[in-house]
Amino acid sequence: MVLGSWRFLAAAFAALLLFLHGSCASNKAGPTRTYRFMRDATSAPPVSYYDYIVIGGGTAGCPLAATLSHNASVLLLERGGSPYGNRNITDLEAFGAALSDLSPSSPSQRFISEDGVINARARVLGGGSCLNAGFYTRAAPEYVRNVGWDGKLVNESYAWVERLVAFQPKMRQWQTAVRDGLLEIGIVPDNGFTYDHIPGTKVGGSIFDESGQRHTAADLLEYANPRGIAVLLHAYVHRILFKRRGTVRPVARGVVFRDSAGAKHRAYLRRGPRNEVIVSAGALGSPQLLMLSGLGPKAHLQAHNISLVLDQPMVGQGMSDNPMNAVFIPSPKPVEVSLIQVVGITQFGSFIEAASGENFGGSVSSKDYGMFSPKIGQLATVPPKQRTPEALAKAIEDMKSLDSSAFQGGFILEKITGPLSTGHMELRSRNPKDNPSVTFNYFQDPDDLRKCVEGILTIERVIDSKAFAAFKYDSMTFESLLNLTLSAPVNLRPRHQNTTTSVEQFCRDSVMTIWHYHGGCQVGMVVDREYRVLGVDALRVIDGSTFNHSPGTNPQATVMMLGRYMGVKILSERLASEAA
Ligand SMILES: Cc1cc2nc3c(=O)[nH]c(=O)nc-3n(C[C@H](O)[C@H](O)[C@H](O)COP(=O)(O)OP(=O)(O)OC[C@H]3O[C@@H](n4cnc5c(N)ncnc54)[C@H](O)[C@@H]3O)c2cc1C
Ligand SMILES: *[C@@H]1O[C@H](CO)[C@@H](O)[C@H](O)[C@H]1NC(C)=O
Ligand SMILES: *[C@@H]1O[C@H](CO)[C@@H](O)[C@H](O)[C@H]1NC(C)=O
Ligand SMILES: *[C@@H]1O[C@H](CO)[C@@H](O)[C@H](O)[C@H]1NC(C)=O
Ligand SMILES: *[C@@H]1O[C@H](CO)[C@@H](O)[C@H](O)[C@H]1NC(C)=O
Ligand SMILES: *[C@@H]1O[C@H](CO)[C@@H](O)[C@H](O)[C@H]1NC(C)=O
Ligand SMILES: *[C@@H]1O[C@H](CO)[C@@H](O)[C@H](O)[C@H]1NC(C)=O
Numbered sequence: 001m002v003l004g005s006w007r008f009l010a011a012a013f014a015a016l017l018l019f020l021h022g023s024c025a026s027n028k029a030g031p032t033r034t035y036r037f038m039r040d041a042t043s044a045p046p047v048s049y050y051d052y053i054v055i056g057g058g059t060a061g062c063p064l065a066a067t068l069s070h071n072a073s074v075l076l077l078e079r080g081g082s083p084y085g086n087r088n089i090t091d092l093e094a095f096g097a098a099l100s101d102l103s104p105s106s107p108s109q110r111f112i113s114e115d116g117v118i119n120a121r122a123r124v125l126g127g128g129s130c131l132n133a134g135f136y137t138r139a140a141p142e143y144v145r146n147v148g149w150d151g152k153l154v155n156e157s158y159a160w161v162e163r164l165v166a167f168q169p170k171m172r173q174w175q176t177a178v179r180d181g182l183l184e185i186g187i188v189p190d191n192g193f194t195y196d197h198i199p200g201t202k203v204g205g206s207i208f209d210e211s212g213q214r215h216t217a218a219d220l221l222e223y224a225n226p227r228g229i230a231v232l233l234h235a236y237v238h239r240i241l242f243k244r245r246g247t248v249r250p251v252a253r254g255v256v257f258r259d260s261a262g263a264k265h266r267a268y269l270r271r272g273p274r275n276e277v278i279v280s281a282g283a284l285g286s287p288q289l290l291m292l293s294g295l296g297p298k299a300h301l302q303a304h305n306i307s308l309v310l311d312q313p314m315v316g317q318g319m320s321d322n323p324m325n326a327v328f329i330p331s332p333k334p335v336e337v338s339l340i341q342v343v344g345i346t347q348f349g350s351f352i353e354a355a356s357g358e359n360f361g362g363s364v365s366s367k368d369y370g371m372f373s374p375k376i377g378q379l380a381t382v383p384p385k386q387r388t389p390e391a392l393a394k395a396i397e398d399m400k401s402l403d404s405s406a407f408q409g410g411f412i413l414e415k416i417t418g419p420l421s422t423g424h425m426e427l428r429s430r431n432p433k434d435n436p437s438v439t440f441n442y443f444q445d446p447d448d449l450r451k452c453v454e455g456i457l458t459i460e461r462v463i464d465s466k467a468f469a470a471f472k473y474d475s476m477t478f479e480s481l482l483n484l485t486l487s488a489p490v491n492l493r494p495r496h497q498n499t500t501t502s503v504e505q506f507c508r509d510s511v512m513t514i515w516h517y518h519g520g521c522q523v524g525m526v527v528d529r530e531y532r533v534l535g536v537d538a539l540r541v542i543d544g545s546t547f548n549h550s551p552g553t554n555p556q557a558t559v560m561m562l563g564r565y566m567g568v569k570i571l572s573e574r575l576a577s578e579a580a
Contacts, residue, residue: 058127067567
């Protein structure tokens with residue numbers, strides 16, 4: 001196929017306020033609870049002792065700690081606050097509100113990779129599941145086999161998660177048109193609604209229920225044994241403490257954390273051969289904390305005056321972020337508000353998903369907070385390295401002047417599998433609150449670029465399908481699109497001329513994040529297949545930093561599953577050793 005120089009103009013990114021209308025299982029509790037084992041770290045004693053200390057109450061840390069609490073004493077330390085009662089987190093219509101809140105108390109901490117793509121990390125109990133777009137979908141059985149997990153326990157662990165936090169979304173017109181378009185162009189078979197990862201087109205799950213309320217990994221603490229767990233909020237871990245066993249092998253023995261008033265606390269492992277510190281601080285937080293604790297590349301740690309516990313050059317290596325590229329399609333008729341509900345799982349390594357809608361009513365405007373809004377850092381109309389604060393401010397300003405008709409429509413996006421391109425992370429300072437510097441090297445591997453190009457071409461075919469016809473302007477040329485969107489045009493469909501290189505350029509220039517970044521403590525490099533940190537004792541890392549590739553089409557189901565899965569494994573080893 002012959003393709004052309006894709007022109008697309010300055011951005012504007014619609015309006016995606018999203019409500020999913022799910023068919024909700026009524027036995028799933030609402031998102032406004034509190035736990036009696038949860039309190040602010042200011043009330044913690046200066047010194048305490050536990051069997052397990054879990055660092056990071058995120059997407060993996062919550063299910064892990066909840067599981068361990070059944071047969072051991074567990075301390076869960078989370079640097080952020082509670083998600084409950086914060087409508088920026090719980091309400092689907094507020095998607096992006098937290099991501100655009102740049103204050104130090106925000107549940108989200110913005111970071112910008114060295115590539116120039118604006119990104120976000122969680123700072124709240126429940127982690128990324130409190131910020132994300134909600135799509136819930138399992139990893140492929142092949143992924144599970146390749147990693148070497150026990151397939152039966154994996155399936156049981158997914159089911160354990162799904163009982164509390166996964167829902168079937170209600171399909172409306174626009175998402176249905178995308179689904180039918182995908183099927184029409186041959187992304188088959190039609191797999192209906194399923195959590196499973198199967199090539200073809202499907203409707204996936206969501207952590208938003210029928211009333212648009214978010215359920216998060218923090219809800220999995222409902223499963224905890226209240227007598228076996230303490231959850232501390234605003235507990236910022238600064239360092240893992242080690243002692244030397246003999247003269248060679250360091251062994252983790254506790255952590256230092258500070259509360260919101262700056263007071264220092266120490267938590268130690270109780271005596272016992274099975275007791276452990278477990279790091280679940282996410283793909284930026286976990287490698288950062290290992291480095292701050294003296295595990296990492298020697299020269300780098302020395303440059304920061306961190307005393308070396310173990311020279312481990314692989315800590316912070318293998319960082320990846322799956323690039324996301326999207327096309328905005330103005331619609332002649334109103335479309336529903338939706339987040340991701342449908343996915344086309346292609347044979348060539350690209351996943352096609354979509355989000356639609358507009359909402360200018362109420363207290364929150366999607367014009368501000370949509371999934372593709374510059375307010376949350378999504379700026380596709382200038383190339384990554386040009387996404388300066390000024391460019392961002394200008395895009396936000398331009399959006400304000402847009403007529404609401406410019407927001408009627410939706411985005412079809414693609415995420416590539418893998419990716420194969422990798423980068424690395426480094427400390428900027430010794431302050432755990434500072435973001436480390438991270439480089440993802442988007443599209444460095446030509447295969448990643450090829451997957452993007454094929455994904456964008458697939459999106460074009462969906463737009464041209466009969467099923468989608470009602471949601472695009474039939475006669476719309478590039479010029480008429482321009483005219484329609486007038487003062488601040490949205491991302492435009494590419495104009496077909498001739499060179500594929502221009503599609504490649506489109507991929508590079510419009511790359512955004514889908515926030516599925518991972519790596520930094522990968523299996524085989526930093527941890528073994530049981531997630532034990534290589535070269536030291538009594539320390540594991542369990543979260544998305546251990547992944548070599550992003551699981552499934554979207555990772556959160558597998559991150560939560562992994563927390564449960566490893567909790568069960570660790571407890572069964574513990575029981576076996578006690579019986580022996
Ligand atoms: C905006 C957005 C949209 C997304 N959309 C989707 C989607 O639709 N579907 C999907 O499947 N996935 C989605 N994802 C990705 C998914 O949410 C993440 O991959 C997942 O949440 C990562 O889990 P984790 O446990 O590795 O890290 P996190 O959930 O980030 O957990 C790490 C936790 O550790 C805490 N922490 C870090 N450092 C410290 C410290 N020093 N002391 C104490 N605590 C600390 C953090 O506050 C955080 O709570 C999205 C992510 C984002 C941000
Ligand atoms: C806890 O231990 C008991 C036996 O002491 C065992 O029956 C139970 O399955 C264990 N629970 C978990 C979650 O491993
Ligand atoms: C919600 O988000 C808005 C916009 O980012 C912010 O101004 C407000 O303080 C947030 N509220 C809470 C409770 O976090
Ligand atoms: C796990 O479930 C998936 C479907 O969700 C199935 O394909 C797979 O065979 C199951 N694995 C095991 C070991 O039961
Ligand atoms: C490390 O310590 C040396 C000597 O005390 C000091 O000169 C240097 O600035 C320190 N470097 C950092 C990054 O703190
Ligand atoms: C777009 O608008 C310009 C000027 O406003 C006009 O000259 C041109 O004919 C229009 N093009 C289309 C395709 O409508
Ligand atoms: C596109 O390429 C084809 C074949 O290579 C050529 O015939 C055609 O003229 C080209 N079109 C444009 C607009 O360059």
